[in-house]
Amino acid sequence: MSTLRPRGLQADIRVKFKKIFIYLAIACCNGTGDVLLKRGMDNLGEIHLNHWTHIFNAFVDPWIVLGILFLAGFFYAYLTALSWADLTYVLPATAFGYVVTAFLSRFFLHEAVSPWRWAGVLLITCGVGLVARGPSLTERRTTEHRTKDAVLADKEQHELA
Amino acid sequence: MNSLKLWVAIGMLVLASSAGDVMLSAAMKRIGDLDDIRIRKGLLAVIGHVVREKLFLLGLACLIFSFFCLLTALSWGDASLVAPASASLTYICSAILAKFFLHENVDRRRWLSAALVCVGVLLLVK
Numbered sequence: 001m002s003t004l005r006p007r008g009l010q011a012d013i014r015v016k017f018k019k020i021f022i023y024l025a026i027a028c029c030n031g032t033g034d035v036l037l038k039r040g041m042d043n044l045g046e047i048h049l050n051h052w053t054h055i056f057n058a059f060v061d062p063w064i065v066l067g068i069l070f071l072a073g074f075f076y077a078y079l080t081a082l083s084w085a086d087l088t089y090v091l092p093a094t095a096f097g098y099v100v101t102a103f104l105s106r107f108f109l110h111e112a113v114s115p116w117r118w119a120g121v122l123l124i125t126c127g128v129g130l131v132a133r134g135p136s137l138t139e140r141r142t143t144e145h146r147t148k149d150a151v152l153a154d155k156e157q158h159e160l161a
Numbered sequence: 162m163n164s165l166k167l168w169v170a171i172g173m174l175v176l177a178s179s180a181g182d183v184m185l186s187a188a189m190k191r192i193g194d195l196d197d198i199r200i201r202k203g204l205l206a207v208i209g210h211v212v213r214e215k216l217f218l219l220g221l222a223c224l225i226f227s228f229f230c231l232l233t234a235l236s237w238g239d240a241s242l243v244a245p246a247s248a249s250l251t252y253i254c255s256a257i258l259a260k261f262f263l264h265e266n267v268d269r270r271r272w273l274s275a276a277l278v279c280v281g282v283l284l285l286v287k
Contacts, residue, residue, distance in 0.1 A: 130274045134270050
């Protein structure tokens with residue numbers, strides 16, 4: 001028994017870290033991906049409708065490939081988070097992408113960011129911080145899951161008996 | 162007339178992307194914890210599970226439709242109006258849909274957060 005308890009605790013901590021990591025991945029990958037795409041498209045130059053096939057050159061640009069990888073990572077993290085958290089918990093994290101975009105635009109692409117934009121960034125950060133501190137899953141659901149698990153455990157015990 | 166057309170497009174875009182998100186969320190809840198599946202059966206199994214879930218494909222179709230609505234709306238109006246207006250309305254609309262269709266417990270904290278994010282996104286264009 002004494003070995004079981006710390007293991008359970010360790011698993012709890014692992015799950016907690018996993019959730020924080022996924023939440024951060026959602027927040028950061030989206031904005032970073034967008035900025036990398038923008039950086040790549042700057043290399044590529046403007047696309048003209050008469051030479052639209054020029055757009056396929058985008059797929060060999062390392063910045064764009066990296067940007068697409070980041071966006072794919074974002075989508076994977078988004079789906080994973082949705083598999084164990086409420087939509088209203090995950091959605092604000094996607095908005096945090098705008099905050100990352102603003103910082104990267106300012107310091108990596110050297111674009112001008114107006115004070116209004118920084119105010120928007122502040123509001124989004126507050127919104128995300130507010131919801132992230134709350135519960136990630138509706139309580140009723142958790143109990144439902146637990147009862148399902150409990151039913152399964154009961155069945156297993158019954159079968160064993 | 163033109164502005165009515167534009168707002169109809171924005172409305173459809175917002176509805177489609179919120180509905181898509183709600184369906185993705187429902188689909189993922191149905192599949193279960195993706196990390197658990199990945200650890201037990203590997204990444205390919207995760208992709209298999211996700212792609213075979215009809216609700217996921219329907220949600221994806223909604224998101225693709227909303228993307229085309231976005232392109233249409235962008236061709237009718239300024240990007241500085243369309244992009245933030247649709248993004249910020251989507252946060253509110255998703256919260257409403259999540260409350261009624263997913264029966265999520267959207268408490269005061271989450272409404273406030275949705276409102277803050279909504280106003281924040283609107284400010285980004287200034």
